[in-house]
Amino acid sequence: MRSLTVDSLNPAVRNVQYAVRGELAIKAEEYRVILKEKGQNSGLPFDRVISSNIGNPQQKGLDQPPITFNRQVAALMEWPQLMQLAPNAFPQDVIARAKELHDEIGSIGAYSHSQGVPLIRQHVAKFIQERDGHPSSPDNIFLTGGASAGVSLLISMLISEPHKSGVLIPIPQYPLYTATLVQFSGAAIPYHLDEAHEWSTSIDEIKAALKKAKEDGIDPKALVIINPGNPTGALLKEETQREVASLCAEHGLVLLADEVYQSNLHRAAEFPFTSFKKVVCDMGSPVPLVSFHSISKGVTGECGRRGGYFECHNIPDDVRAMMYKMVSVGLCPPLQGQIGVDCLVRPPKEGDESYALWKEETTRIHKVLAQRTKLMAERLNSLPGVSCVDSPGALYLYPKIMLPEKAIAAARTAGKEPDAFYALRLLDATGICVVPGSGFGQKEGEYHYRLTCLCPGVDEYVGKLEKFHREFCAKYQ
Ligand SMILES: Cc1ncc(COP(=O)(O)O)c(C=O)c1O
Missing domain, CATH: 3.90.1150.10 (Aspartate Aminotransferase, domain 1)
Structure with a gap:
């Protein structure tokens, strides 16, 4: 045996x-x-x-600590009877939010749409639209069990030829990328970040890495940017982002923009965050772009709930349909993670009862x-x-x-x-x-x-x- x-x-x-x-x-x-x-x-x-x-x-x-608003909404979604049993324990905006989500979702013990609850995807699209000043469609949003699940899906789909298809990754990188590439028999194409210049991203480095990969018989399929960086914390300048987008368009690379730390900015005036979605839209670039975000980082820090999303931009409909097919094999992302995403993209607004505490x-x-x-x-x-x-x-x-x-x-x-x-x-x-x-x-x-x-x-x-x-x-x- x-x-x-x-x-x-x-x-x-x-x-x-x-x-x-x-x-x-x-x-x-x-x-x-x-x-x-x-x-x-x-x-x-x-x-x-x-x-x-x-x-x-x-x-x-x-x-x-967890953000009180997020946990209150989560609590009411977990056990909606609390709305009647302890009506005074929750601010009105929390109750309104939970009712709205409950009307849409029903019990969080049920599977949702495989791409994520449609209403939450609408909220994500609105958040992106307001952040970037460019349209975003809920059809292009996939809610995920953390950004990791989205990255893994994309890499699994892009490696068409084992050990030949490659993905450009920054060095140093968050090891999710090397690990997932090994898992799906893809080739990592490393490009070094420049420590002497505050870990900046150098287009010449990327070009050199691309050239070497092609000489080695590797077919580069995608380029990963982590912005702000992990482990470096560096932010890309908009000019570099435009150069990256142009390079990807020129070489037919899918741009994978890992933006999970977009709200962890310590000196935002000097080092602001600009999404790749905004840059690509401003340029009118045709580059295929997938951008990732998560509830694990930022101020929410809800790593254990497993919530995140990715947005597809310039991705052909039939490719997106393949993504949908693959996520539906996994049925759906965790519902509490999806609710966490709703709170991430729709925090309390000025005038709401929860706003002062949230702020x-x-x-x-x-x-x-x-x-x-x-x-x-x-x-x-x-x-x-x-x-x-x-x-x-x-x-x-x-x-x-x-x-x-x-x-x-x-x-x-x-x-x-x-x-x-x-x-x-x-x-x-x-x-x-x-x-x-x-x-x-x-x-x-x-x-x-x-x-x-x-x-x-x-x-x-x-x-x-x-x-x-x-x-x-x-x-x-
Ligand atoms: C750059 C980067 N991307 C993705 C992730 C994964 O985040 P999530 O918990 O959303 O899967 C992390 C986690 O540390 C990260 O640092």
């Missing part, structure tokens, strides 16, 4: 790597369990694990994140052997670390990438869990790590990082 072994599995699945929840995160989890079971007798040199590895704002130990909560979240990012960047930059671009957006910093030769040699002996070695020692010494740069991609001989700016107690936290860094460098000097 043939036995089930790892070697008998789809090799594409065996080869997938996803550093954000990789070795470091697994070890951090083990430490968390030890601390929970043994408390002060854990024998560990720290009393808590700090999850800096993932942009998961509501995770235990982090302090981003207070969202302002605080923006402010705290911007303060923490700035402070952490300043402190990291003052450390010897560390340089860090002060991210204008998203949830992360991505410092570069100059590691001593002896540390690199010790890492090689231990069979680890040098930055993974550094990150493991950091976790062992402080309980701080970060993701090594090797998980995002970096230039040969360079080392980075990504940490989120979501952790409270920045002073204590960065103090631990600083102490560790100095001791590590001294040890291997």
Whole structure:
């Protein structure tokens, strides 16, 4: 009888790597369990694990609260009887919203339209239209179980020839892209972002990557832009966006615009966000564009609800019909995620009962994140052997670390990438869990790590990082 072994599995699945929840995160989890079971007798040199590895704002130990309005609507959708049982517990605009959604959806225990609830798609289209000043149609919107589900769908559809069809991805990148490309046997075509210029996107780099891919017999099908960037936090200038759109049109590439951090802007006056939809429409470009958004980031931070959407622009009807066919195989995105999207695109307006609280909560979240990012960047930059671009957006910093030769040699002996070695020692010494740069991609001989700016107690936290860094460098000097 043939036995089930790892070697008998789809090799594409065996080869997938996803550093954000990789070795470091697994070890951090083990430490968390030890601390929970043994408390002060854990024998560990720290009393808590700090999850800096993932942009998961509501995770235990982090302090981003859910937006009250969103949770109130969710609660009433979950159990509509509450509207009668506790009418005074909810603001009028929440009750009105829940009634409107309930009239459309009925029980959230039922499957919805596979593309997402039509009324919610109308609201998404209106949000996009108001954001960009260009029309958007609910028929072009697909609600998804987080942006990841949409990215995965697009990549699965675009890889027409295994190991030959390629997708241009930024380096460093969010590993969803490399992982999904491996899963669907696509070729990653890396183009490097420019760290010396605040992680900007260089058209020459993209052109060089395209040329090399073609020489290697790869057929480039799409180009991914993450704006604002993960892990870099960088925002593209509009001029660069126009050049990217033109390049995609010239080479017949689908432009995949990952815009999940569009509202995480720390210095919006200097680094504003402009959607690719707006740029492409302003230009009147025919480039096929798919733009992704999510409830996981921004001020909502509802990662666990799995809500998001993508918008298709310049996508032929028959291709869109194929998308619909494929999403219908999965029946529908989670209903609470869809309701989360409705709250994302239709927050309380001035004059609504919930507005003041919503404004207070969202302002605080923006402010705290911007303060923490700035402070952490300043402190990291003052450390010897560390340089860090002060991210204008998203949830992360991505410092570069100059590691001593002896540390690199010790890492090689231990069979680890040098930055993974550094990150493991950091976790062992402080309980701080970060993701090594090797998980995002970096230039040969360079080392980075990504940490989120979501952790409270920045002073204590960065103090631990600083102490560790100095001791590590001294040890291997
Ligand atoms: C750039 C980027 N795109 C997509 C995602 C996935 O988000 P979601 O939770 O909506 O699937 C993330 C999550 O961290 C991300 O950083």
